[in-house]
Amino acid sequence: MKKNHKNAIVVSLNEDISETLELALSLGYKTVKTFFQLRDKPDVNSYIGSGKVEEIKEFIENSNDDIDLVIINGEIKPSQWFILEKELNIDVYDRVRLILAIFEQRADRREARLQVKLAQLQYERPFVRELIHRARAGEHPGFMAGGEYQVDDYYEMIKKQMKKIKNELESIRGERELRRRHRHTGGFYLVSLAGYTNAGKSSLLNLLSNEKVKVEGKLFSTLSTTTRKIKNKDLPILLTDTVGFIQDLPAFIINAFHSTLEEIEVADVVILIVDISENIDTMVKKLKVSLDELIDLDVNSPIIIALNKTDLLSQQELLKKIEHIQKLGIVNDKKMIPVSAKTGYNINMLLETIYNVLPHLIGFKIKLPVNNETQSFISWIYEKTRVHEVSYNDFVTISGECNIRIHGIICSKCKEFKGLVIQ
Numbered sequence: 032m033k034k035n036h037k038n039a040i041v042v043s044l045n046e047d048i049s050e051t052l053e054l055a056l057s058l059g060y061k062t063v064k065t066f067f068q069l070r071d072k073p074d075v076n077s078y079i080g081s082g083k084v085e086e087i088k089e090f091i092e093n094s095n096d097d098i099d100l101v102i103i104n105g106e107i108k109p110s111q112w113f114i115l116e117k118e119l120n121i122d123v124y125d126r127v128r129l130i131l132a133i134f135e136q137r138a139d140r141r142e143a144r145l146q147v148k149l150a151q152l153q154y155e156r157p158f159v160r161e162l163i164h165r166a167r168a169g170e171h172p173g174f175m176a177g178g179e180y181q182v183d184d185y186y187e188m189i190k191k192q193m194k195k196i197k198n199e200l201e202s203i204r205g206e207r208e209l210r211r212r213h214r215h216t217g218g219f220y221l222v223s224l225a226g227y228t229n230a231g232k233s234s235l236l237n238l239l240s241n242e243k244v245k246v247e248g249k250l251f252s253t254l255s256t257t258t259r260k261i262k263n264k265d266l267p268i269l270l271t272d273t274v275g276f277i278q279d280l281p282a283f284i285i286n287a288f289h290s291t292l293e294e295i296e297v298a299d300v301v302i303l304i305v306d307i308s309e310n311i312d313t314m315v316k317k318l319k320v321s322l323d324e325l326i327d328l329d330v331n332s333p334i335i336i337a338l339n340k341t342d343l344l345s346q347q348e349l350l351k352k353i354e355h356i357q358k359l360g361i362v363n364d365k366k367m368i369p370v371s372a373k374t375g376y377n378i379n380m381l382l383e384t385i386y387n388v389l390p391h392l393i394g395f396k397i398k399l400p401v402n403n404e405t406q407s408f409i410s411w412i413y414e415k416t417r418v419h420e421v422s423y424n425d426f427v428t429i430s431g432e433c434n435i436r437i438h439g440i441i442c443s444k445c446k447e448f449k450g451l452v453i454q
């Protein structure tokens with residue numbers, strides 16, 4: 032009978048394995064057994080020590096379940112990986128490779144696919160180097176038929192492929208840059224949804240924009256950014272959903288996703304979504320990881336913390352958790368708003384807070400001649416600004432408020448049409 036899931040074993044040097052179990056499940060692996068080898072430092076040769084390797088090997092050989100994968104709850108060195116796969120005779124993934132495999136499964140658009148491929152090649156490079164080393168020493172005769180020419184060729188191929196992907200990503204980055212500039216000149220405010228994976232970013236985007244972005248209990252459902260227009264009391268806003276954060280992700284993976292994460296850097300306001308329903312230690316750990324990530328991304332804009340999934344806890348528990356966060360002193364003066372993307376609880380309060388922290392609108396008043404050319408400019412003004420008053424006689428006089436970024440455009444267009452800038 033065909034299984035609808037694959038079986039994995041998780042091996043860990045510490046007891047903190049819940050996230051790795053979730054990652055395994057997100058990739059479609061059921062963890063049938065966990066092995067703990069509690070020690071401060073990994074074994075230099077096999078990460079877990081030869082005794083544990085033997086124990087696992089025996090388990091795999093005698094298990095009634097077919098074991099498809101061994102997952103190491105940590106980062107392994109290429110030499111350790113080589114020994115483990117050789118001894119256990121089964122695929123061995125460490126946590127980073129597991130995350131990359133999830134990314135690969137989820138990558139739905141060209142940019143995401145390229146970003147994942149680049150990160151994978153970067154990850155694999157030292158492992159290929161290890162295989163080359165072993166093949167040369169005659170320890171792995173099967174690899175690339177052992178021929179030195181082919182092995183070198185393979186390494187060259189990875190290098191070339193990485194260069195090609197980087198170039199492609201660079202051109203996509205150019206397109207993204209252009210789109211961003213349009214958004215800015217279009218008078219939109221940019222609001223980004225950021226946060227730990229599974230916190231509810233996509234759910235909040237869906238709620239605020241009536242969208243149907245994929246929402247799942249699995250980790251890393253979202254890998255590509257989605258941007259939707261919303262109106263907040265007449266303010267045109269572009270709301271962007273982003274890839275989730277996770278602890279201990281090597282810098283090269285974060286770098287590969289840099290252009291996607293830039294959506295957070297350029298935002299006028301960042302909404303940091305936190306799953307407040309999780310147990311207090313996990314919640315705090317994830318909040319710290321997320322805040323550090325925002326610091327690394329050099330976010331200078333205001334950050335509003337949306338404490339999501341409040342429908343899953345009592346008011347008393349909620350207050351206790353908020354008090355705990357405040358006492359830790361990690362959120363400084365950032366506003367915290369308890370919400371529920373599921374029930375819609377307090378969403379108006381969140382919108383109100385976003386509205387209040389957005390850069391202020393500035394007033395404008397212009398006088399234009401009335402002709403066909405200025406008509407389309409006037410429609411543009413109606414679309415992008417908050418018009419207060421319009422009066423027609425020989426000229427048309429318009430006054431209103433606009434996003435500070437487009438004030439200059441209004442003035443220069445007005446002069447271009449031989450009009451007068453009054454304010």
Ligand SMILES: Nc1nc2c(ncn2[C@@H]2O[C@H](COP(=O)(O)OP(=O)(O)OP(=O)(O)O)[C@@H](O)[C@H]2O)c(=O)[nH]1
Pocket residue numbers: 226227228229230231232233234235245246247248249250251252253254274275276339340341342343370371372373374
């Ligand atoms: N009870 C409850 N569940 C929620 C709420 N918001 C989101 N969820 C659930 O939490 C899970 C993750 O939600 P998503 O919106 O996919 O989270 P995300 O932050 O976009 O996750 P990734 O894209 O994987 O990083 C889903 O099962 C949602 O149904 C909420 O307010 N209450």
Ligand SMILES: [Mg+2]
Pocket residue numbers: 232233234245246252253272
């Ligand atoms: Mg999502």
